[in-house]
Amino acid sequence: MIMDFHAPSTIDELSSLLSNSSEKKHLLAGGTDLLVQMQSQIIEPSTVIDIKNISEMMEIKDDIDGFYVGAAVSGMTIIEHQAFSDTWPGVIDGVKLIGSIQIKGRASMGGNLCNASPAADSTPAMIASDAKAIILGSKGKRDILVEDFILGPGKNILKSNEVLLGIKFPKKRNNSSGAYLRFTPRTEMDIAVAGVGVNISLGDKFQIEHAKVSIGAVAEKALVAEAAAKVLIGKKVDEEVIEKFVSEVRNLARPIDDKRGTVEFRKQVIGVLAKRALNIALERISHG
Amino acid sequence: MARKHVVTTINGDECDFLCESDETLLSVIRNQLRLTGTKEGCSTGDCGACSVMLDGRLVCSCLTLAVEAEGKVIDTIEGMSEDGNLHILQRKFIEHAALQCGICTPGFLIAAKALLERNPNPTETEVRYWLAGNLCRCTGYHKIVEAVMDAATEMRG
Ligand code: FES
Ligand code: FES
Numbered sequence: 001m002i003m004d005f006h007a008p009s010t011i012d013e014l015s016s017l018l019s020n021s022s023e024k025k026h027l028l029a030g031g032t033d034l035l036v037q038m039q040s041q042i043i044e045p046s047t048v049i050d051i052k053n054i055s056e057m058m059e060i061k062d063d064i065d066g067f068y069v070g071a072a073v074s075g076m077t078i079i080e081h082q083a084f085s086d087t088w089p090g091v092i093d094g095v096k097l098i099g100s101i102q103i104k105g106r107a108s109m110g111g112n113l114c115n116a117s118p119a120a121d122s123t124p125a126m127i128a129s130d131a132k133a134i135i136l137g138s139k140g141k142r143d144i145l146v147e148d149f150i151l152g153p154g155k156n157i158l159k160s161n162e163v164l165l166g167i168k169f170p171k172k173r174n175n176s177s178g179a180y181l182r183f184t185p186r187t188e189m190d191i192a193v194a195g196v197g198v199n200i201s202l203g204d205k206f207q208i209e210h211a212k213v214s215i216g217a218v219a220e221k222a223l224v225a226e227a228a229a230k231v232l233i234g235k236k237v238d239e240e241v242i243e244k245f246v247s248e249v250r251n252l253a254r255p256i257d258d259k260r261g262t263v264e265f266r267k268q269v270i271g272v273l274a275k276r277a278l279n280i281a282l283e284r285i286s287h288g
Numbered sequence: 289m290a291r292k293h294v295v296t297t298i299n300g301d302e303c304d305f306l307c308e309s310d311e312t313l314l315s316v317i318r319n320q321l322r323l324t325g326t327k328e329g330c331s332t333g334d335c336g337a338c339s340v341m342l343d344g345r346l347v348c349s350c351l352t353l354a355v356e357a358e359g360k361v362i363d364t365i366e367g368m369s370e371d372g373n374l375h376i377l378q379r380k381f382i383e384h385a386a387l388q389c390g391i392c393t394p395g396f397l398i399a400a401k402a403l404l405e406r407n408p409n410p411t412e413t414e415v416r417y418w419l420a421g422n423l424c425r426c427t428g429y430h431k432i433v434e435a436v437m438d439a440a441t442e443m444r445g
Pocket of ligand 1: 333334349
């Protein structure tokens with residue numbers, strides 16, 4: 001079968017390509033998942049649309065209301081963006097863990113999100129940061145919180161004529177920072193067995209004012225650990241608070257047993273990671 | 289549908305080719321352009337043997353469609369030496385015996401060059417992390433890392 005290939009350069013061209021027939025189209029951003037699936041003949045796409053010639057898909061913008069990162073911006077471009085890295089270090093922790101330098105040369109945060117792997121490394125950090133997915137459809141744009149964009153393993157909320165345009169981050173809170181940590185058997189080139197994204201802000205008496213926590217690879221999708229975050233709010237972090245926080249994180253985890261980790265191990269390690277990620281975020285705040 | 293016509297710059301020279309729309313850049317580089325220095329290991333992005341520079345970014349050519357190269361600048365291992373003189377990295381790989389079968393070597397060289405262009409003074413840890421996407425089944429990596437560190441020292445002058 002001959003594959004149809006399009007590389008639209010505007011949103012309008014893309015929209016008309018998406019609406020002009022009902023046949024399944026595959027979008028190409030970094031291609032680090034799509035090409036693997038094509039090479040192994042898991043999929044044989046009839047139409048591939050490269051979105052990397054569309055400026056809205058490829059830009060990082062620092063607006064007054066926060067950063068916007070186009071869906072196809074490569075991991076290395078994000079990592080090398082100084083202002084974004086300074087603002088969202090937790091997200092950078094996650095992006096840095098997506099595959100090798102070669103993979104990050106092409107792979108995007110948008111692709112990581114759309115693929116909806118429960119172990120996606122950039123997702124918990126995006127969720128903890130209150131990031132929103134900007135979706136482009138036939139009737140214009142809409143946005144949705146990242147946690148609601150993912151439905152389950154490999155499933156996202158996009159309808160057939162919709163695409164992820166980019167990811168919008170809110171304005172950074174005063175005195176806030178974040179971190180993402182994961183556990184993998186190897187230090188590089190591996191898939192998370194458990195991962196935690198944390199974002200917190202401190203008030204003037206060093207009490208935690210805002211907290212959002214997300215856990216990955218321990219459920220069918222990344223989860224928001226609301227009860228765990230509640231433990232922190234209004235408190236100064238001490239042993240007792242951390243203990244409660246860790247146990248709430250563990251309560252929420254509902255992992256599976258597989259060759260990379262047992263249920264018991266994942267529950268144990270997710271708590272340890274949560275505690276460490278919280279400490280890194282605190283440390284980052286104190287270092288300005 | 290007809291094959292696609294793609295115009296690129298490879299190793300400084302303008303180059304055009306015809307390809308199928310689902311063909312990888314690796315396949316075109318090796319089988320059509322006959323630049324066989326770039327190797328195929330896994331074809332799934334795991335081994336780094338197919339590493340090339342695409343518009344200044346280190347990428348796996350096995351995970352890039354050839355049609356995506358339209359208007360882009362590609363650098364492969366064939367462009368690494370200058371006027372018949374080996375690049376310092378190439379020389380150091382030989383001096384340190386950083387290769388055995390050699391299948392991984394072009395990928396390591398391309399990746400190492402990309403590192404030293406960004407970070408002329410990397411620590412050993414930085415070298416190891418940067419090269420984590422390049423696999424070698426022969427050397428045990430140690431000599432490769434030594435060669436890169438030594439090349440970095442010499443390049444800093
Ligand atoms: S052949 Fe491309 S990464 Fe192995
Ligand atoms: S020298 Fe043989 S794979 Fe590296």
